[in-house]
Amino acid sequence: MLEGFCTKLQRHHAAITGAVLVITCLIPFCVTSTYVLRICVVAQMNIILVLSLNMMTGLLGQMSFGHAAFFGIGAYTAAILSTKLNMPAQVTFPAAMVVAGLFGILLGLPTLKLKGYYFVIVTMVFCEIMRIVELNWMEVTRGPLGIMTIPKPGFFGLRISTQREFYFLALALVILTVIVIRNIMNSRIGYAILAVRDDEVAAESMGINIFRYKILVFAVASCFAGLAGALYAQYTGYIDPTSFTNNKSNELLVMVIFGGLGNLVGSFIGAITLSVIPELLRGLATYRQLIYGIILVVLMMVKPDGLLGAVNFKYLGQRDKLKPLKDGGKKRGAIWWKKS
Amino acid sequence: MLLQQIINGLTIGSTYALVSIGFTMVFGVLELTNFANSSLYMLGAYFTLMLYNATGHHFFVALLMSIILTGIAGYCLDRFALRRLRRKNAPKLAGLITTLGMSMIFDNGIMLIFGSESKSFPNQIDLGRFYIGNAIVSWTQVIIMVVAFSLMAILSIIVYGTKLGKAMRSTSQNVEAARLMGININSVIAFTFIISGILACISGTMVGMYYQTVDVNMGTMIGMKTFAAAILGGVGVLPGAVIGGLIIGIIETIAAGYISTGYRDAIAFTILIIVLLFKPTGLFGQKQINKV
Amino acid sequence: MKRSFLTMGMAAVVMASLITGCGAQKPDTGNNSAEISEEKTEVKSEGGEETIQADENQTDDMGKNKLAFFLPLTGDLMQYGLSLQKGAQLAMDQYNEENGTNYIVEFNDDKGDPTESVNVANKIIADETVIAGLGSFNSSCAMAAAPVFEENKLLLLSPTASHTDFPTMGDYIFSCVISQKYEGAMFAEELMERYGDDKKAAIIYQNTDFGVQATELFAKRWEELGGEIVANEAFVPGTTKDFSPIISKIKTQEPDMLYISANYSDAAQIFLQARNLELDALFVGPATCLNEEFIELVGSQIDGTIILSTNPCFMPSVLENAELDANTEAFVKSYEETFDEVPDGFAAQSFDAVNIMMQCIEKVGTDSTALRDEIAALRGFEGVSGYDMQFNESKEMIKGVYVFEMKDGNFYRIN
Structure with a gap:
């Protein structure tokens, strides 16, 4: 049933993407409540994080438990640059990406050679190290006091200050993330990455430099986490180390797995659902972590791959195209199906 | 002061060692990073405290019942969550996520029932202290260390000396082959989880007695350290x-005593990463990992 | 084509339901004051039921007879809200009884949610009969509502908002809680006066915003007064319960005094471990220790420890042992009679807030500006949530310091 539905989705994916995009653009004009818009911005920020983490864990197959560290590095970079040096957003956002990416490479170089579970622990430990540094390095991060009154971002003099403007900024960043990741995955590099995930030994014997691709993916994923961090810092105007703990990392990983490992559409679903549900369940805030736990366990029992983890849109699209024509010879799908 | 710090470090290290034995054992048999291990440890401490009050302050009765209960909790973890995954042939990752979920359920369940405050825990083995030079050592510290080493010894005997241990080792090497040899995989794994539950309960109770308090976060607090200890020693x-636990404990103490108290964990973890650079399988892990 | 429309339609429906789903959750989150007064009638009636009203309200020359209190009466913070409510009600009833007046306190539920508190604030400022606002329980709610009061020149006095920036948010904004800025310095003065010979202090504090601020000012004042800080160590709360490395390190410095700023369970651990490592110093703990749980953790093992606080302690065991001043004794007694339970610190704070307000109203009437000046000039108020209470030049609350000593596993006030 799910597969049939997904086949339909794939068949009309251009139309659906267009429709969703139009609706997304209309939301801030239909909804005036700043509260709802705030949730939307946070959800979009989570989408960026989850997409980048999914690239790391789902497409490359390296389980990272420390994604919040890069999120935090980006946030602190942007916050420090904009408060201490009064840098505009066209500097702070790329700087946050670069710094987070560099840290990604720095961590990746020694650790990506480690076996899977060693890597899991090391990323987790790295997240904790970063939190401790953020807490203790008073001169730079102001430790637990956090950095306050971070200015709202301005791109080349264009100030982003209302909720609606932030909404579109976040939307633009999400689209940027999707385009970059999609293009990487649809290129030669993408196939190499998938080969590394499926079987390292086989990939290596085909002449793929495993290590180089791992570093590449790790760097790109950290970059986008840093980007989300910059958005977060300049959007909320206040950051402190409590936002970048292992709990945040786990939460992101839960979103990835909920949507389905290796499935970018799933990442959207995971990020949006799990950003909105806690708001709806605000009254149940004390049970939130418990509910998360139960969701995880039940999901693993019912669908170990996540909601859309077992769905391969590319494959479904190709199969659909090659299916013998039915329904009285009416040609279908061919218009919408161009590339996958 | 150095001697005192080393004694402090050995004590903290022994508490890590106690918990990481259970973790490394499950890992050895299943190649599963068991996030719920530190939750079982917290659960064990709470069971003991609860039963201690319920039985009218009979400590050993409480401990015994608590060991049984935590063992059952360990069994349930496997029986109701992980076994299904094995039957479905789900990826290893699914198991890891399941234990993460279970640990969230345990931690938050206990928090909702008992609240998040620290609870006072009775110290039944307070035998005073003695001096080595200027350094002060309490008997509780000695007992914790002795317990850690004896548990390690007992487990080593079980794993390397009994028929059951042989079954565990063969399961860890190749599940399919072990099944063909007539080993009941499910009971072997269930047994491993029961043992890890028992270990967690003993260590939780010991640590609770040492600090005279238990709280809901004691598991998450120690969780990452036990992973680090197991990884450092070679999972x-x-x-x-045990050695990994002691080393992490000593590094942490020395870091706190001589470098910076704020950065103590960061320093310990950084050293872990550096060690892995040179020995990617940990200090005692062989290239062909010598699993349980 | 048909199918594609169908799918698109479905997608649209899903999106739409998602949006309205969000919308339905919080229908009135905007800071839009016009629509709010209608939306919130429900809250008002709730408040009305809980207000124990005498006969027809007596009004003064301006027609104002009401203090509007917004506080969490539902949700996670409900228990605190209820304490505040009882304290305020008691204060008002007593005042009316003594003076034969008919002022009332109206209670509004803000659910502990900043958005909600803005809505309630807008409702309050729209009410002509309100003299001044009181509330809210948590700083975030109070701070969200403060601009509304400031803009409309209505006095807002929060009994519990402790954020240091709160009183600086406007001329009409006051808090009954002592600012953390002053607490540290006052503790240093008190300790120096009392234990002036113990000049070498070692500090262990938790690395949180509270811990950093509190100890920074303590250390500064302590050194100004001629004291010496031999060690100043931070720890990251929630990562460990073992403080023996820090204590061993401190021990080599041979301090006379160990000053802790942490929550009660960490403080208990530090004290116990310091005793086990035979650190010979005067232990000084923070106000967070003044609770039953702390006593349960440490028992009588650390007798002689000094606990400093700017708030009195309402633990039953402490109340039994302490010699209370007349004010406090009367408050505890009447509170127990009325509500059949022992008051807590929050009840005392809201009791004081109402009394401060009424004292000022009695003097200068109900004009907001006059009231503001009168409150800012408050000096030496003998309340039940502190003594020698006053507002300083920047209209922040200052209180006297209570010193408790631990004896036989209990706190005894010694000043």
Whole structure:
């Protein structure tokens, strides 16, 4: 049933993407409540994080438990640059990406050679190290006091200050993330990455430099986490180390797995659902972590791959195209199906 | 002061060692990073405290019942969550996520029932202290260390000396082959989880007595340290877990005493990463990992 | 084509339901004051039921007879809200009884949610009969509502908002809680006066915003007064319960005094471990220790420890042992009679807030500006949530310091 539905989705994916995009653009004009818009911005920020983490864990197959560290590095970079040096957003956002990416490479170089579970622990430990540094390095991060009154971002003099403007900024960043990741995955590099995930030994014997691709993916994923961090810092105007703990990392990983490992559409679903549900369940805030736990366990029992983890849109699209024509010879799908 | 700090470090290290033995054992048999291990440890401490009050302050009765209960909790973890995954042939990752979910359920369940405050815990083995030079050592510290080493010894005997241990080792090497040899995989794994539950309960109770308090976060607090200890020693190697725990404890103490108290954990973890650079399988892990 | 429309339609429906789903959750989150007064009638009636009203309200020359209190009466913070409510009600009833007046306190539920508190604030400022606002329980709610009051020149006095920036948010904004800025310095003065010979202090504090601020000012004042800080160590709360490395390190410095700023369970651990490592110093703990749980953790093992606080302690065991001043004794007694339970610190704070307000109203009437000046000039108020209470030049609350000593596993006030 799910597969049939997904086949339909794939068949009309251009139309659906267009429709969703139009609706997304209309939301801030239909909804005036700043509260709802705030949730939307946070959800979009989570989408960026989850997409980048999914690239790391789902497409490359390296389980990272420390994604919040890069999120935090980006946030602190942007916050420090904009408060201490009064840098505009066209500097702070790329700087946050670069710094987070560099840290990604720095961590990746020694650790990506480690076996899977060693890597899991090391990323987790790295997240904790970063939190401790953020807490203790008073001169730079102001430790637990956090950095306050971070200015709202301005791109080349264009100030982003209302909720609606932030909404579109976040939307633009999400689209940027999707385009970059999609293009990487649809290129030669993408196939190499998938080969590394499926079987390292086989990939290596085909002449793929495993290590180089791992570093590449790790760097790109950290970059986008840093980007989300910059958005977060300049959007909320206040950051402190409590936002970048292992709990945040786990939460992101839960979103990835909920949507389905290796499935970018799933990442959207995971990020949006799990950003909105806690708001709806605000009254149940004390049970939130418990509910998360139960969701995880039940999901693993019912669908170990996540909601859309077992769905391969590319494959479904190709199969659909090659299916013998039915329904009285009416040609279908061919218009919408161009590339996958 | 150095001597005192080393004694402090050995004590903290022993508490890590106690918990990481259970972790490394499950890892050895299943190649599963068991996030719920530190939750079982917290659960064990709470069971003991609860039963201690319920039985009218009979400590050993409470401890015994608590060991049984935590063992059952360990069994349930496997029976109701992980076994289904094995039957479905789900990826290893699914198991890891399941234990993460279970640990969230345990931690938050206990928090909702008992609240998040620290609870006072009775110290039944307070035998005073003695001096080595200027350094002060309490008997509780000695007992904790002795317990850690004896548990390691007992487990080593079980794993390397009994028929059951042989079954565990063969399961860890190749599940299919072991099944063909007539080993009941499910009971072997269930047994491993029961043992890890028992270990967690003993260590939780010991640590609770040492600090005279238990709280809901004691598991998450120690969780990452026990992973680090097991990794440092080489996962799956029982003596490695103990040595790894002691080393992490000593590094942490020295870091706190001589460098910076704020950065103590960061320094310990950084050293872990550096060690892995040079020995990617940990200190005692062989290239061909010598699993349980 | 048909199918594609169908799918698109479905997608649209899903999106739409998602949006309205969000919308339905919080229908009135905007800071839009016009629509709010209608939306919130429900809250008002709730408040009305809980207000124990005498006969027809007596009004003064301006027609104002009401203090509007917004506080969490539902949700996670409900228990605190209820304490505040009882304290305020008691204060008002007593005042009316003594003076034969008919002022009332109206209670509004803000659910502990900043958005909600803005809505309630807008409702309050729209009410002509309100003299001044009181509330809210948590700083975030109070701070969200403060601009509304400031803009409309209505006095807002929060009994519990402790954020240091709160009183600086406007001329009409006051808090009954002592600012953390002053607490540290006052503790240093008190300790120096009392234990002036113990000049070498070692500090262990938790690395949180509270811990950093509190100890920074303590250390500064302590050194100004001629004291010496031999060690100043931070720890990251929630990562460990073992403080023996820090204590061993401190021990080599041979301090006379160990000053802790942490929550009660960490403080208990530090004290116990310091005793086990035979650190010979005067232990000084923070106000967070003044609770039953702390006593349960440490028992009588650390007798002689000094606990400093700017708030009195309402633990039953402490109340039994302490010699209370007349004010406090009367408050505890009447509170127990009325509500059949022992008051807590929050009840005392809201009791004081109402009394401060009424004292000022009695003097200068109900004009907001006059009231503001009168409150800012408050000096030496003998309340039940502190003594020698006053507002300083920047209209922040200052209180006297209570010193408790631990004896036989209990706190005894010694000043």
